[in-house]
Amino acid sequence: MSQFDQYFLMKPADVVDYAREKLDFFPKDADLECSEIGDGNINFIFRVWDRNSGKSVVIKQAGTTARISEDFVLSTDRNRIESEILILEEKLASGLVPLIYKYDETMSCCAMEDLSDYVIMRRALMEHKTFPLFADHITTFMANTLLMTTDVVMNHQQKKEMVKRYTNPELCEITEDLVYTEPFNDYKGRNDVFPPNLDWVKENVYNNASLRLEAAKLKFEFLTNTQSLIHGDLHTGSIFIKPESTKIIDPEFAFYGPIGYDTGNIVANLIFAWANGDATIADPAERAVFCGWVEETIVQVVDMFNQKFLAVWQANVTEILAKEPGFDRWYLATVMRDTAGVAGLELFRRTLGLAHVKDITSIADQAARIRAERICLSVAERYIKQRGEYQTGADFLNTVKQFAAQFPRS
Amino acid sequence: MSQFDQYFLMKPADVVDYAREKLDFFPKDADLECSEIGDGNINFIFRVWDRNSGKSVVIKQAGTTARISEDFVLSTDRNRIESEILILEEKLASGLVPLIYKYDETMSCCAMEDLSDYVIMRRALMEHKTFPLFADHITTFMANTLLMTTDVVMNHQQKKEMVKRYTNPELCEITEDLVYTEPFNDYKGRNDVFPPNLDWVKENVYNNASLRLEAAKLKFEFLTNTQSLIHGDLHTGSIFIKPESTKIIDPEFAFYGPIGYDTGNIVANLIFAWANGDATIADPAERAVFCGWVEETIVQVVDMFNQKFLAVWQANVTEILAKEPGFDRWYLATVMRDTAGVAGLELFRRTLGLAHVKDITSIADQAARIRAERICLSVAERYIKQRGEYQTGADFLNTVKQFAAQFPRS
Numbered sequence: 115m116s117q118f119d120q121y122f123l124m125k126p127a128d129v130v131d132y133a134r135e136k137l138d139f140f141p142k143d144a145d146l147e148c149s150e151i152g153d154g155n156i157n158f159i160f161r162v163w164d165r166n167s168g169k170s171v172v173i174k175q176a177g178t179t180a181r182i183s184e185d186f187v188l189s190t191d192r193n194r195i196e197s198e199i200l201i202l203e204e205k206l207a208s209g210l211v212p213l214i215y216k217y218d219e220t221m222s223c224c225a226m227e228d229l230s231d232y233v234i235m236r237r238a239l240m241e242h243k244t245f246p247l248f249a250d251h252i253t254t255f256m257a258n259t260l261l262m263t264t265d266v267v268m269n270h271q272q273k274k275e276m277v278k279r280y281t282n283p284e285l286c287e288i289t290e291d292l293v294y295t296e297p298f299n300d301y302k303g304r305n306d307v308f309p310p311n312l313d314w315v316k317e318n319v320y321n322n323a324s325l326r327l328e329a330a331k332l333k334f335e336f337l338t339n340t341q342s343l344i345h346g347d348l349h350t351g352s353i354f355i356k357p358e359s360t361k362i363i364d365p366e367f368a369f370y371g372p373i374g375y376d377t378g379n380i381v382a383n384l385i386f387a388w389a390n391g392d393a394t395i396a397d398p399a400e401r402a403v404f405c406g407w408v409e410e411t412i413v414q415v416v417d418m419f420n421q422k423f424l425a426v427w428q429a430n431v432t433e434i435l436a437k438e439p440g441f442d443r444w445y446l447a448t449v450m451r452d453t454a455g456v457a458g459l460e461l462f463r464r465t466l467g468l469a470h471v472k473d474i475t476s477i478a479d480q481a482a483r484i485r486a487e488r489i490c491l492s493v494a495e496r497y498i499k500q501r502g503e504y505q506t507g508a509d510f511l512n513t514v515k516q517f518a519a520q521f522p523r524s
Numbered sequence: 525m526s527q528f529d530q531y532f533l534m535k536p537a538d539v540v541d542y543a544r545e546k547l548d549f550f551p552k553d554a555d556l557e558c559s560e561i562g563d564g565n566i567n568f569i570f571r572v573w574d575r576n577s578g579k580s581v582v583i584k585q586a587g588t589t590a591r592i593s594e595d596f597v598l599s600t601d602r603n604r605i606e607s608e609i610l611i612l613e614e615k616l617a618s619g620l621v622p623l624i625y626k627y628d629e630t631m632s633c634c635a636m637e638d639l640s641d642y643v644i645m646r647r648a649l650m651e652h653k654t655f656p657l658f659a660d661h662i663t664t665f666m667a668n669t670l671l672m673t674t675d676v677v678m679n680h681q682q683k684k685e686m687v688k689r690y691t692n693p694e695l696c697e698i699t700e701d702l703v704y705t706e707p708f709n710d711y712k713g714r715n716d717v718f719p720p721n722l723d724w725v726k727e728n729v730y731n732n733a734s735l736r737l738e739a740a741k742l743k744f745e746f747l748t749n750t751q752s753l754i755h756g757d758l759h760t761g762s763i764f765i766k767p768e769s770t771k772i773i774d775p776e777f778a779f780y781g782p783i784g785y786d787t788g789n790i791v792a793n794l795i796f797a798w799a800n801g802d803a804t805i806a807d808p809a810e811r812a813v814f815c816g817w818v819e820e821t822i823v824q825v826v827d828m829f830n831q832k833f834l835a836v837w838q839a840n841v842t843e844i845l846a847k848e849p850g851f852d853r854w855y856l857a858t859v860m861r862d863t864a865g866v867a868g869l870e871l872f873r874r875t876l877g878l879a880h881v882k883d884i885t886s887i888a889d890q891a892a893r894i895r896a897e898r899i900c901l902s903v904a905e906r907y908i909k910q911r912g913e914y915q916t917g918a919d920f921l922n923t924v925k926q927f928a929a930q931f932p933r934s
Contacts, residue, residue, distance in 0.1 A: 265747045270700060271693040273747075278688045283681040290680060294845070301844055323849060330845035331854065337675045337683075340748045434711055435704070435740035439733065444741065 118221055126150055129160045129173050137225050139171055139215055140164050151230075157193070161228060170230065171215065175223035192366045193217075195280060197224045199343070199365040207258040210251060211362050212354075229361055232354035239350060239387040240473060242395060244407040249414035251360035252353075252380060257422035260373045263343035266445070267430045277340045282369035286336075289346070289367065294333040297463040298326045304468045310484050315466055318491065328498045332455045340370040348376040349460070349471075350383040374452020377419060381453060381510055382460035382494075384412050386473035388514065389490055393482040412514070413507030416453070420446060420506075447505060454504035458497030461490045481524040492517040528631055536560055539570045539583050547635050549581055549625055550574050561640075567603070571638060580640070581625065585633035602776045603627075605690060607634045609753070609775040617668040620661060621772050622764075639771055642764035649760060649797040650883060652805060654817040659824035661770035662763075662790060667832035670783045673753035676855070677840045687750045692779035696746075699756070699777065704743040707873040708736045714878045720894050725876055728901065738908050742865045750780035758786040759870070759881075760793040784862020787829060791863060791920055792870035792904075794822050796883035798924065799900055803892040822924070823917030826863070830856060830916075857915060864914035868907030871900045891934040902927040 118132055126148040133139070133146060140146065144164040151172075152159030158177060163170035176193045197217035204211050212227040238245070265273055296302055298319065307315050319325065345352070346367030354361040388408040395401035427442045435441070464471045465487050474490070477483040496513050497504065504510055528542055536558040543549070543556055550556065554574040562569030566587060573580035586603045607627035614621050622637040648655070675683055706712055708729060717725045729735065755762070756777030764771040798818040805811035837852045845851070874881045875897050884900070887893040906923050907914065914920055 265744065270747060271697060274691050274693045274696070278691050281684050281688050283684045286684070287681060299844065326845070327848050327850055327854070330848045330851045333843075333845050334675065334855070337680060338750045340750055433743075434709065435736070435743050438737050438740045440737055441740045444737070445744070 118218075121221055123158065123177065124160070124173075124175055124221075124223070126160060129162055132173065132221070132223075133162045133171065133225070136218065137171065137216060139225065140169060141167055144169075161230065163228075170228040172212075172226050172228045173223055174226065175221065192285070193222055193224065194219065195282065195368055196364070196366045199280075199345075199368045200226070202263075202343075203255070203259050203362070203365070206262050207255045210255040210360060227361075229354045229363075232356050232359070232361060234351055235353040235355040235360075236350040236383070236387075236472065238355060239408075240390055240476065242391055242400070242404040244404060245355055245357060245360070246407070247358065248355065248360055249411050249418055252362075253415060253418040253422050255360075255362055256348075256373075256376055256380070256419055257426050260342045260344065260376060261423055261426045262430060263370075264341055264373075266427060266433055266436045269432070276343060277370040280343060280369050282346070282367065285346070285367045286369055286371075290333065290336065292468055293459050293463050294329060294336060297459070297467045298329045305466055306468060306470065307466045308483060308487060310480060311466075311487050314488065315491070318495070319462070319466065322495070325495055325498065328455075328501075329459070332452075332459060332498070335372055335452065335455075336375065339372045342370065342373045343368060344371045344373065344376045346371065346375065348379045350387065351471075372452045372456075373449045374454075374456050377415075377449065377453040378456025378458075379460050380415055381412060381457040382464070383471070383473075384408055384415065385457070385461060385490060385493065385514060386464065386471050388412070389486040390473040390477065392518065393477045393479070393486045409511055409514075412511050416450075416507035416510055420450070423449070450505050451501045454497040454501035454510070457510070458494040458501070461494035461497070465490050465494075485521050485523065488521050489514070489517045492520070528628070531631055533568065533587065534570070534583075534585055534631075534633070536570060539572055542583065542631070542633075543572045543581065543635070546628065547581065547626060549635065550579060551577055554579075571640060573638075580638040582622075582636050582638045583633055584636065585631065602695070603632055603634065604629065605692065605778055606774070606776045609690075609755075609778045610636070612753075613665070613669050613772070613775070616672050617665045620665040620770060637771075639764045639773075642766050642769070642771060644761060645763040645765040645770075646760040646793070646797075646882065648765060649818075650800055650886065652801055652810070652814040654814060655765055655767060655770070656817070657768065658765065658770055659821045659828055662772075663825060663828040663832050665770075665772055666758075666783075666786055666790070666829055667836050670752045670754065670786060671833055671836045672840060673780075674751055674783075676837060676843055676846045679842070686753060687780040690753060690779050692756070692777065695756070695777045696779055696781075700743065700746065702878055703869050703873050704739060704746060707869070707877045708739045715876055716878060716880065717876045718893060718897060720890060721876075721897050724898065725901070728905070729872070729876065732905070735905055735908065738865075738911075739869070742862075742869060742908070745782055745862065745865075746785065749782045752780065752783045753778060754781045754783065754786045756781065756785065758789045760797065761881075782862050782866075783859045784864075784866050787825075787859065787863040788866025788868075789870050790825055791822060791867040792874070793881070793883075794818055794825065795867070795871060795900060795903065795924055796874065796881050798822070799896040800883040800887065802899075802928065803887045803889070803896040819921055819924075822921050826860075826917035826920055830860070833859070860915050861911045864907040864911035864920070867920070868904040868911070871904035871907070875900050875904075895931050895933065898931050899924070899927045902930070 116135060118136060129148045130146045145166050146162055146164055148160050148162045151161050156177060158175045160173045161170060162173060197214050200211050200214050212229055215225040217224045296305060345365050346369055347364060352364045354363055388405055391401060391404040395404060423446055424442055431437055465474060474486060477486055493513050528546060539558045540556045555576050556572055556574055558570050558572045561571050568585045568587060570583045571580060572583060607624050610621050610624050622639055625635040627634045706715060755775050756779055757774060762774045764773055798815055801811060801814040805814060833856055834852055841847055875884060884896060887896055903923050
């Protein structure tokens with residue numbers, strides 16, 4: 115019998131015992147220490163390290179309640195999904211996710227690679243740091259994890275079992291509400307529009323019937339298209355980064371949905387980084403360096419994704435009809451269309467909805483923030499309404515540049 | 525303890541005992557008799573009746589092996605799905621499916637409404653009987669069962685549970701192969717082309733790259749679009765009919781797929797009935813009566829479906845974005861596009877694939893059969909390649925009339 119045969123919420127001392135008893139990770143003579151490093155409102159996150167060898171591990175335990183629900187089943191299932199997905203992603207895109215050493219269903223916790231020497235990418239971008247390898251890393255991650263879990267590559271019966279296994283109703287509902295619905299009609303009264311932009315938002319979003327109609331079409335795509343096992347929350351806050359390495363974390367929203375949901379989120383969050391740099395870097399030369407790198411990264415993310423997607427396809431396609439000449443490019447064009455649509459949705463909801471991004475809210479100068487938001491919202495509308503026309507990185511970037519030129523700096 | 529506490533394959537005498545012991549259906553003094561009425565290669569079907577009251581019931585038991593697999597799990601799960609779906613369809617479209625009195629998981633059997641006074645619709649159509657109420661019945665069935673199980677109407681979390689519950693990998697694979705793949709490339713060598721049409725098929729189907737590309741697009745729609753709980757095998761052989769009543773049976777292929785898969789199958793199988801009448805009724809006046817009725821029915825099936833679909837939508841829509849002006853008609857237009865695509869697929873696969881329809885194979889005159897097949901295959905190609913242009917019943921019918929005029933009677 116072990117104290118860990120039944121779930122309880124661990125304190126740092128328990129975590130040390132747990133690491134000694136349950137993990138095959140530290141040397142026998144390890145001198146372990148532990149501290150809690152997370153903010154603990156959904157999961158409790160601990161770092162355990164050995165003073166002798168310097169080895170370290172992160173242990174993440176699900177709390178008994180979740181922020182979004184009192185239902186414990188939700189919590190534990192989220193953690194199972196997260197561990198399983200990270201293990202699968204490591205197989206498909208090695209080196210681009212934290213390693214999982216163990217998942218413990220009873221204790222509802224997992225032991226994973228310690229990424230303490232990485233930083234959250236959104237934070238780094240707000241400090242205007244650049245990551246020249248990021249486009250290469252994220253496109254390898256996306257092309258592999260996304261395409262390899264589709265019917266293009268997988269046996270269709272096994273893929274259907276995966277669809278069942280990763281059905282994620284509660285977390286999908288959050289996305290359905292916050293990304294696809296509320297930004298366009300504020301039907302729950304939870305939107306949080308920057309007051310100086312309120313009239314502009316009423317005129318250009320809430321009273322924009324043709325925009326709402328396109329949002330409805332995109333919502334049904336999200337509700338019904340079991341295309342690929344997507345990450346489901348792939349923004350720059352879900353990425354740990356350092357110059358030579360990128361690690362994608364937190365796949366708790368994963369489910370079978372449209373590929374464009376992941377690729378579109380990356381594009382949109384790069385645009386937020388660009389808008390922050392454009393609005394807050396006073397020195398024109400410094401601004402040109404950071405914003406120029408972001409622009410190049412937007413172009414590379416789209417173009418390298420397209421190129422790798424076709425290469426992964428070529429190397430792994432099993433579905434006989436997917437080998438028909440021209441089908442790969444048609445399929446990819448639909449992914450780019452969805453990418454533009456979702457990038458537009460993300461730009462809307464993170465600017466005027468319940469969940470803001472700090473890239474925008476941290477812009478202290480009021481006139482600069484008004485302008486940054488209007489650029490993002492205008493790009494968003496164009497992406498959504500003309501999503502069928504976006505194929506290359508230049509297509510995506512040109513719209514940003516066009517609206518940046520249209521709203522003059524004050 | 526009862527002999528029915530453990531599965532065994534029943535003989536007629538066992539079925540009488542079963543009906544007495546397990547069904548609350550016959551009067552106490554019933555004088556029961558039973559005979560087997562099915563052909564028994566997947567399911568064993570018995571009719572039990574009471575000589576005194578005249579009441580009767582059908583008992584359907586799953587065999588221990590299925591035609592398509594030695595896996596008994598498949599058999600029993602198919603029967604669970606069938607009973608559950610019929611019960612659900614009766615709730616959504618009352619009177620249009622056989623009533624289920626009992627489903628018995630242990631014995632893997634169900635007791636259902638006796639439809640001995642109905643005939644299989646395909647057989648009746650081959651005798652050139654007409655059913656003036658059919659269009660009204662089948663469109664009520666389709667508009668209600670199909671739309672009421674979508675995200676337009678259902679709570680999205682509950683709908684996701686339904687998607688999981690009715691995942692149907694083995695039977696979907698049959699459709700994926702026989703409907704979507706083999707007709708276009710014969711990759712398993714199982715196609716069965718009427719020899720005088722072989723060269724024509726090679727030229728117009730197997731060597732038709734642009735057609736195969738469209739088939740690939742449609743296949744991925746079938747693989748990934750969890751739009752609605754569809755019947756999955758809705759041809760005229762799955763319909764029991766008499767002049768005043770229509771009963772849709774055999775939903776063992778049911779799963780969450782595209783609405784157009786059901787509607788398209790109905791349209792295609794009406795075209796086969798038309799082709800049979802057109803090829804085999806010698807008397808022009810008689811031919812005009814039967815074919816005229818089929819033509820009118822094709823138009824009505826499409827137009828009444830459209831009309832009822834919008835009415836059911838209006839009365840039952842719950843998804844807030846689905847209420848956006850114009851979204852219902854856009855959604856319906858995509859359903860009509862899929863209807864044309866699937867009608868084309870069904871016309872192909874039932875003419876040149878493994879599973880023929882008797883409407884065509886029973887045409888004794890060789891020249892008449894060559895012509896009938898070429899009309900069907902030409903309509904099929906047009907439906908698939910220009911599927912975005914089909915909206916009204918007249919659109920569907922005009923293509924049939926056009927190709928009928930193009931291939932002269934010999």
